[in-house]
Amino acid sequence: MELVLHSSWRATAPYRVRIGLNLKGLAYEYRPVNLLAGEQRGEAYRAINPQGLAPALIVDGRVMTQSLAILEWLEETCPEPAFLPRDPADRAAVRAMADIVACDIHPLNNTRVGRALGALGVSDADQLGWIRRWITDGFCALEPMIARHGGGYCFGDAPGLADCCLVPQVYSARRFGVDFGPFPAIAAAAERAGAHPAFAAAHPDRQPDALKS
Numbered sequence: 158m159e160l161v162l163h164s165s166w167r168a169t170a171p172y173r174v175r176i177g178l179n180l181k182g183l184a185y186e187y188r189p190v191n192l193l194a195g196e197q198r199g200e201a202y203r204a205i206n207p208q209g210l211a212p213a214l215i216v217d218g219r220v221m222t223q224s225l226a227i228l229e230w231l232e233e234t235c236p237e238p239a240f241l242p243r244d245p246a247d248r249a250a251v252r253a254m255a256d257i258v259a260c261d262i263h264p265l266n267n268t269r270v271g272r273a274l275g276a277l278g279v280s281d282a283d284q285l286g287w288i289r290r291w292i293t294d295g296f297c298a299l300e301p302m303i304a305r306h307g308g309g310y311c312f313g314d315a316p317g318l319a320d321c322c323l324v325p326q327v328y329s330a331r332r333f334g335v336d337f338g339p340f341p342a343i344a345a346a347a348e349r350a351g352a353h354p355a356f357a358a359a360h361p362d363r364q365p366d367a368l369k370s
Protein backbone atom coordinates (compact mmCIF):
# COMPACT_ATOMS: atom_id res chain seq x y z
CA MET A 158 0.00 0.00 0.00
CA GLU A 159 1.41 3.39 -1.04
CA LEU A 160 0.53 6.23 1.35
CA VAL A 161 1.15 9.93 0.77
CA LEU A 162 0.17 12.37 3.52
CA HIS A 163 -0.40 16.02 2.74
CA SER A 164 0.45 17.57 6.06
CA SER A 165 1.64 20.68 7.78
CA TRP A 166 4.04 20.44 10.71
CA ARG A 167 2.13 22.42 13.38
CA ALA A 168 -1.46 21.86 12.21
CA THR A 169 -3.38 19.61 14.57
CA ALA A 170 -5.62 17.71 12.12
CA PRO A 171 -2.69 16.28 10.09
CA TYR A 172 -0.85 15.65 13.39
CA ARG A 173 -3.73 13.32 14.40
CA VAL A 174 -3.28 11.32 11.21
CA ARG A 175 0.51 11.12 11.61
CA ILE A 176 -0.01 9.62 15.07
CA GLY A 177 -2.58 7.16 13.71
CA LEU A 178 -0.35 6.01 10.86
CA ASN A 179 2.57 5.58 13.25
CA LEU A 180 0.46 3.64 15.76
CA LYS A 181 -0.58 1.24 12.99
CA GLY A 182 3.06 0.93 11.90
CA LEU A 183 2.43 2.28 8.39
CA ALA A 184 5.15 4.15 6.52
CA TYR A 185 4.12 7.11 4.38
CA GLU A 186 5.54 9.82 2.21
CA TYR A 187 5.26 13.30 3.74
CA ARG A 188 4.20 16.16 1.44
CA PRO A 189 4.18 19.56 3.17
CA VAL A 190 1.35 22.03 2.64
CA ASN A 191 2.41 25.58 3.55
CA LEU A 192 -0.70 26.84 5.37
CA LEU A 193 0.80 30.23 6.23
CA ALA A 194 1.47 30.87 2.54
CA GLY A 195 -2.11 29.82 1.70
CA GLU A 196 -1.03 26.81 -0.37
CA GLN A 197 -4.14 24.93 0.86
CA ARG A 198 -6.35 27.36 -1.05
CA GLY A 199 -4.40 27.13 -4.31
CA GLU A 200 -5.65 25.32 -7.37
CA ALA A 201 -3.11 22.50 -7.11
CA TYR A 202 -4.04 21.54 -3.56
CA ARG A 203 -7.78 22.03 -4.09
CA ALA A 204 -7.53 19.48 -6.91
CA ILE A 205 -6.54 17.03 -4.14
CA ASN A 206 -8.83 18.30 -1.36
CA PRO A 207 -11.59 20.59 -2.65
CA GLN A 208 -12.17 21.77 0.93
CA GLY A 209 -8.73 23.40 0.96
CA LEU A 210 -7.76 21.93 4.32
CA ALA A 211 -5.02 19.59 5.54
CA PRO A 212 -4.74 16.66 5.87
CA ALA A 213 -5.30 14.65 2.73
CA LEU A 214 -4.12 11.07 2.56
CA ILE A 215 -3.57 9.44 -0.80
CA VAL A 216 -3.93 5.68 -0.61
CA ASP A 217 -2.78 3.94 -3.79
CA GLY A 218 -3.95 6.99 -5.73
CA ARG A 219 -7.29 7.39 -3.90
CA VAL A 220 -7.77 10.60 -1.93
CA MET A 221 -9.06 10.59 1.64
CA THR A 222 -9.81 13.72 3.62
CA GLN A 223 -11.06 14.59 7.12
CA SER A 224 -8.76 13.35 9.86
CA LEU A 225 -11.39 11.36 11.77
CA ALA A 226 -12.61 9.64 8.60
CA ILE A 227 -9.00 8.72 7.85
CA LEU A 228 -8.44 7.40 11.38
CA GLU A 229 -11.64 5.32 11.15
CA TRP A 230 -10.49 3.97 7.79
CA LEU A 231 -7.16 3.04 9.36
CA GLU A 232 -8.97 1.20 12.16
CA GLU A 233 -11.09 -0.72 9.66
CA THR A 234 -8.23 -1.73 7.40
CA CYS A 235 -5.53 -2.30 10.06
CA PRO A 236 -7.45 -3.42 13.16
CA GLU A 237 -4.35 -4.06 15.30
CA PRO A 238 -3.33 -2.36 17.48
CA ALA A 239 -6.93 -1.21 18.05
CA PHE A 240 -7.84 2.48 18.35
CA LEU A 241 -11.21 1.58 19.85
CA PRO A 242 -12.25 -0.75 22.69
CA ARG A 243 -14.52 -3.76 21.99
CA ASP A 244 -17.62 -2.75 23.94
CA PRO A 245 -19.93 -0.46 21.90
CA ALA A 246 -20.59 1.86 24.86
CA ASP A 247 -16.84 2.15 25.48
CA ARG A 248 -16.33 2.89 21.78
CA ALA A 249 -18.92 5.65 22.05
CA ALA A 250 -17.04 7.11 25.02
CA VAL A 251 -13.77 7.18 23.08
CA ARG A 252 -15.45 8.72 20.03
CA ALA A 253 -17.09 11.33 22.26
CA MET A 254 -13.69 12.40 23.58
CA ALA A 255 -12.28 12.58 20.06
CA ASP A 256 -15.32 14.58 18.91
CA ILE A 257 -14.95 17.16 21.69
CA VAL A 258 -11.56 17.99 20.21
CA ALA A 259 -12.32 17.55 16.52
CA CYS A 260 -15.88 18.91 16.38
CA ASP A 261 -16.22 21.30 19.30
CA ILE A 262 -12.77 22.82 19.95
CA HIS A 263 -10.76 22.78 16.75
CA PRO A 264 -13.28 24.20 14.23
CA LEU A 265 -13.66 27.35 16.32
CA ASN A 266 -9.91 27.93 16.38
CA ASN A 267 -8.87 26.99 12.88
CA THR A 268 -6.59 29.25 10.83
CA ARG A 269 -9.45 30.31 8.57
CA VAL A 270 -11.51 31.33 11.61
CA GLY A 271 -8.60 33.48 12.78
CA ARG A 272 -8.43 35.06 9.34
CA ALA A 273 -12.16 35.75 9.41
CA LEU A 274 -11.98 37.27 12.91
CA GLY A 275 -9.05 39.43 11.82
CA ALA A 276 -11.02 40.62 8.78
CA LEU A 277 -13.84 41.64 11.15
CA GLY A 278 -11.36 43.79 13.06
CA VAL A 279 -10.82 41.49 16.05
CA SER A 280 -7.41 42.26 17.56
CA ASP A 281 -4.65 39.65 17.97
CA ALA A 282 -5.09 39.83 21.76
CA ASP A 283 -8.81 39.18 21.52
CA GLN A 284 -8.20 36.35 19.07
CA LEU A 285 -5.84 34.78 21.59
CA GLY A 286 -8.54 35.09 24.24
CA TRP A 287 -11.03 33.48 21.85
CA ILE A 288 -8.71 30.51 21.20
CA ARG A 289 -8.00 29.99 24.90
CA ARG A 290 -11.69 30.26 25.74
CA TRP A 291 -12.79 27.45 23.43
CA ILE A 292 -9.90 25.16 24.26
CA THR A 293 -10.61 25.67 27.96
CA ASP A 294 -14.33 25.08 27.42
CA GLY A 295 -13.67 21.75 25.68
CA PHE A 296 -11.03 20.71 28.22
CA CYS A 297 -13.53 21.32 31.08
CA ALA A 298 -15.65 18.54 29.54
CA LEU A 299 -12.72 16.27 28.68
CA GLU A 300 -11.04 16.42 32.10
CA PRO A 301 -13.69 14.41 34.03
CA MET A 302 -14.08 11.98 31.12
CA ILE A 303 -10.38 11.16 31.08
CA ALA A 304 -10.29 11.04 34.89
CA ARG A 305 -13.13 8.51 34.74
CA HIS A 306 -12.07 6.34 31.80
CA GLY A 307 -8.32 6.80 31.64
CA GLY A 308 -5.70 4.40 32.90
CA GLY A 309 -2.65 6.21 31.59
CA TYR A 310 -4.20 7.16 28.25
CA CYS A 311 -7.58 8.77 27.55
CA PHE A 312 -9.32 5.42 27.77
CA GLY A 313 -7.63 2.57 29.60
CA ASP A 314 -3.97 1.73 29.36
CA ALA A 315 -3.45 1.78 25.59
CA PRO A 316 -3.37 4.67 23.11
CA GLY A 317 -6.38 5.10 20.84
CA LEU A 318 -8.54 7.42 18.79
CA ALA A 319 -9.05 9.94 21.60
CA ASP A 320 -5.30 10.20 22.22
CA CYS A 321 -4.70 10.83 18.49
CA CYS A 322 -6.90 13.92 18.91
CA LEU A 323 -5.92 14.97 22.43
CA VAL A 324 -2.14 15.16 22.04
CA PRO A 325 -2.21 17.63 19.09
CA GLN A 326 -4.84 19.72 20.90
CA VAL A 327 -2.69 19.85 24.04
CA TYR A 328 0.30 20.87 21.90
CA SER A 329 -1.81 23.71 20.50
CA ALA A 330 -3.15 24.66 23.95
CA ARG A 331 0.39 24.98 25.30
CA ARG A 332 1.38 27.04 22.29
CA PHE A 333 -1.46 29.46 23.01
CA GLY A 334 -0.78 29.63 26.75
CA VAL A 335 -3.84 27.80 28.10
CA ASP A 336 -3.71 27.32 31.90
CA PHE A 337 -3.40 23.59 32.65
CA GLY A 338 -3.97 24.03 36.40
CA PRO A 339 -7.58 22.75 36.20
CA PHE A 340 -6.65 19.91 33.84
CA PRO A 341 -4.32 17.43 35.59
CA ALA A 342 -5.84 14.34 33.95
CA ILE A 343 -5.51 15.85 30.47
CA ALA A 344 -1.92 16.93 31.13
CA ALA A 345 -0.96 13.49 32.47
CA ALA A 346 -2.59 11.58 29.60
CA ALA A 347 -0.96 13.84 26.99
CA GLU A 348 2.44 13.55 28.65
CA ARG A 349 2.21 9.78 28.82
CA ALA A 350 1.11 9.51 25.18
CA GLY A 351 3.71 12.04 24.06
CA ALA A 352 6.46 9.73 25.28
CA HIS A 353 5.14 6.85 23.13
CA PRO A 354 7.37 6.45 20.02
CA ALA A 355 4.40 6.73 17.61
CA PHE A 356 3.43 10.08 19.13
CA ALA A 357 7.01 11.30 19.48
CA ALA A 358 7.71 10.67 15.78
CA ALA A 359 4.56 12.62 14.86
CA HIS A 360 5.54 15.69 16.91
CA PRO A 361 5.58 18.93 14.88
CA ASP A 362 9.26 19.58 15.62
CA ARG A 363 10.20 16.31 13.95
CA GLN A 364 8.46 17.01 10.63
CA PRO A 365 10.47 17.94 7.52
CA ASP A 366 8.70 21.29 7.16
CA ALA A 367 9.18 22.34 10.80
CA LEU A 368 10.48 25.88 11.14
CA LYS A 369 13.72 25.65 13.01
CA SER A 370 13.78 29.20 14.35
Ligand SMILES: N[C@@H](CCC(=O)N[C@@H](CS)C(=O)NCC(=O)O)C(=O)O
Binds near residue numbers: 168169170192212223
Ligand atom coordinates in the same frame (compact mmCIF):
# COMPACT_ATOMS: atom_id res chain seq x y z
N1 LIG B 1 -12.25 18.64 10.13
C1 LIG B 1 -11.05 18.67 9.35
C2 LIG B 1 -10.30 19.95 9.69
C3 LIG B 1 -9.14 20.17 8.76
C4 LIG B 1 -8.51 21.51 9.06
O1 LIG B 1 -9.20 22.46 9.45
N2 LIG B 1 -7.20 21.61 8.84
C5 LIG B 1 -6.51 22.83 9.14
C6 LIG B 1 -5.18 22.53 9.76
S1 LIG B 1 -5.36 21.81 11.34
C7 LIG B 1 -6.28 23.62 7.87
O2 LIG B 1 -5.98 23.07 6.84
N3 LIG B 1 -6.41 24.95 7.98
C8 LIG B 1 -6.14 25.82 6.88
C9 LIG B 1 -7.05 27.00 6.85
O3 LIG B 1 -7.84 27.16 7.77
O4 LIG B 1 -6.92 27.77 5.91
C10 LIG B 1 -10.20 17.45 9.66
O5 LIG B 1 -10.33 16.92 10.77
O6 LIG B 1 -9.44 17.00 8.80
